[in-house]
Amino acid sequence: MNVFILISLIFLQINAISCSRGDNSGIFRSCLRNCHITECLDDDTFLDEDKRPFHLVLLNWGCRDECKYTCMWKTIDDFKSRDNPIPQFYGKWPFVRILGLQEPASVLFSLLNIYVNFSCIKQFRKNVRSDSPMYWVWHGFCAVCLNAWFWSTVFHARDFPLTEFLDYSFAFSIMLMNCYCMFLRVMRGTLPRFFNILVTALFAAFYLNHIYYLSGPKFDYGYNMAVNIIVGSITVFGWFAWSLYNRFRLPYVWKAGLFFALFALSTLLEIVDTPPWFYLIDCHALWHFTSAPITYIIYSFIIDDCKYLRKQVQYADIENVSKTD
Incomplete structure (x- = not known):
């Protein structure tokens, strides 16, 4: 694939x-x-x-x-x-409006993703100690996801140029945040700690520059598409390569590989361009729906990984004490 x-x-x-x-x-x-x-x-x-x-x-x-x-x-x-196929209007399929919501199924499934991310971070906090490595990084990841799914809800509820811009902008923030988390995890222990601050600043600057460019007089769909492709490809390749390299040393890394494999499969829904069933549910809405259950997999991975990292820190502290004695 x-x-x-x-x-x-x-x-x-x-x-x-x-x-x-x-x-x-x-x-x-x-x-x-x-x-x-x-x-x-x-x-x-x-x-x-x-x-x-x-x-x-x-x-x-x-x-x-x-x-x-x-x-x-x-x-x-x-x-x-006239027995003609159902047409699109302004590049979009027709949907039945419910309580004023333009695409009710996508709104519902975006809310479902908010619920799943919120419930998963609660489980994360319950199972992972706050002094664990990457603890606050994954909290930042969750915050980015919650914000992006909120604006996805708003956009599908009512399609305006502003809500479209916010939906696209914050959807990209999930992609970039995932890349950021991947980089910090893969490079952990190989670079000085102050380097993390530099990496964080570079990622933040790149995102702000991206949003600034998109906020111009005309939204550049081609540029946004190209950036998403590059960042998404780097992220998927990075996680897969790291998971493959550590498959024997870290038995839980299969969860990261499974998550990205299922994510890639779910994207097949986005290339199916058919009228919505009962004018309510289309493949784009189903794509939002499938992203909810697989979210549990990535959070299960980060819970296991944070526990592992904390044990590594404990072992390192014990070894340092032994050497000083």
């Missing part, structure tokens, strides 16, 4: 936001024009604002957005009546 190709295909799928058959069709455009005239004021408010439910007000569904949603279903009905 070529991870490089998989990640490339994923981002190519995600970034397809050009005009689609649905929003480019005559019936959709005609419906949209009529809706704007009969339902909307010039400031994007409704002619009859009192009829708008509170949850739509809360999620900032304006009149023009509501027209797009209504006309989308009219267009779908027209396509189905």
Whole structure:
């Protein structure tokens, strides 16, 4: 399985936001024009604002957005009546809105990932002493994951340019944080301690520069894709190589290898571009779902690894005491 190709295909799928058959069709455009005239004021408010439910007000569904949603279903009905395949709209498949949530399944599964990471860090704190090596590094990893999944929830609940930017930016933060943790673990014991501070500063500077570039006038999907491919490939290769090298000395490293193998397999869902089942669940939502259970594997690995590292420190302290005696 070529991870490089998989990640490339994923981002190519995600970034397809050009005009689609649905929003480019005559019936959709005609419906949209009529809706704007009969339902909307010039400031994007409704002619009859009192009829708008509170949850739509809360999620900032304006009149023009509501027209797009209504006309989308009219267009779908027209396509189905002609036995034509279900079209995309603005580069995305149509979803049934629930309580104002644009992609309810992806919202639910993003929340599931928040729950899993939160419950896993509780288990980590219960099983690993706070004076263990890498203890706070993995807390930072969890914090990054919780933040990224929060913004994934927000983005799938309501797709705005800002929520899209935050989702992409913090999704990359998980990738980069994983690379950072890999580097600290693989290089542990081989470099001076002060070098960790330099590495941390370099990773932080790289991330801030990446976000600064993406915040320009136009979001650079190609650049973001290329950076994710490079960082993701380095991370996967680094963990696999380290796990293979230590497979006999550290019997628990198979968990790290299994996690990244399952992660690579789960990315296959992202290259399947089919309409959502029942207009609720698509392959992207299933990808979010599969990331939740495999998260338990990586946390199981880091619990075992931190316990091992603490024992190594204890043995080293005992040897130093013996030498001084």
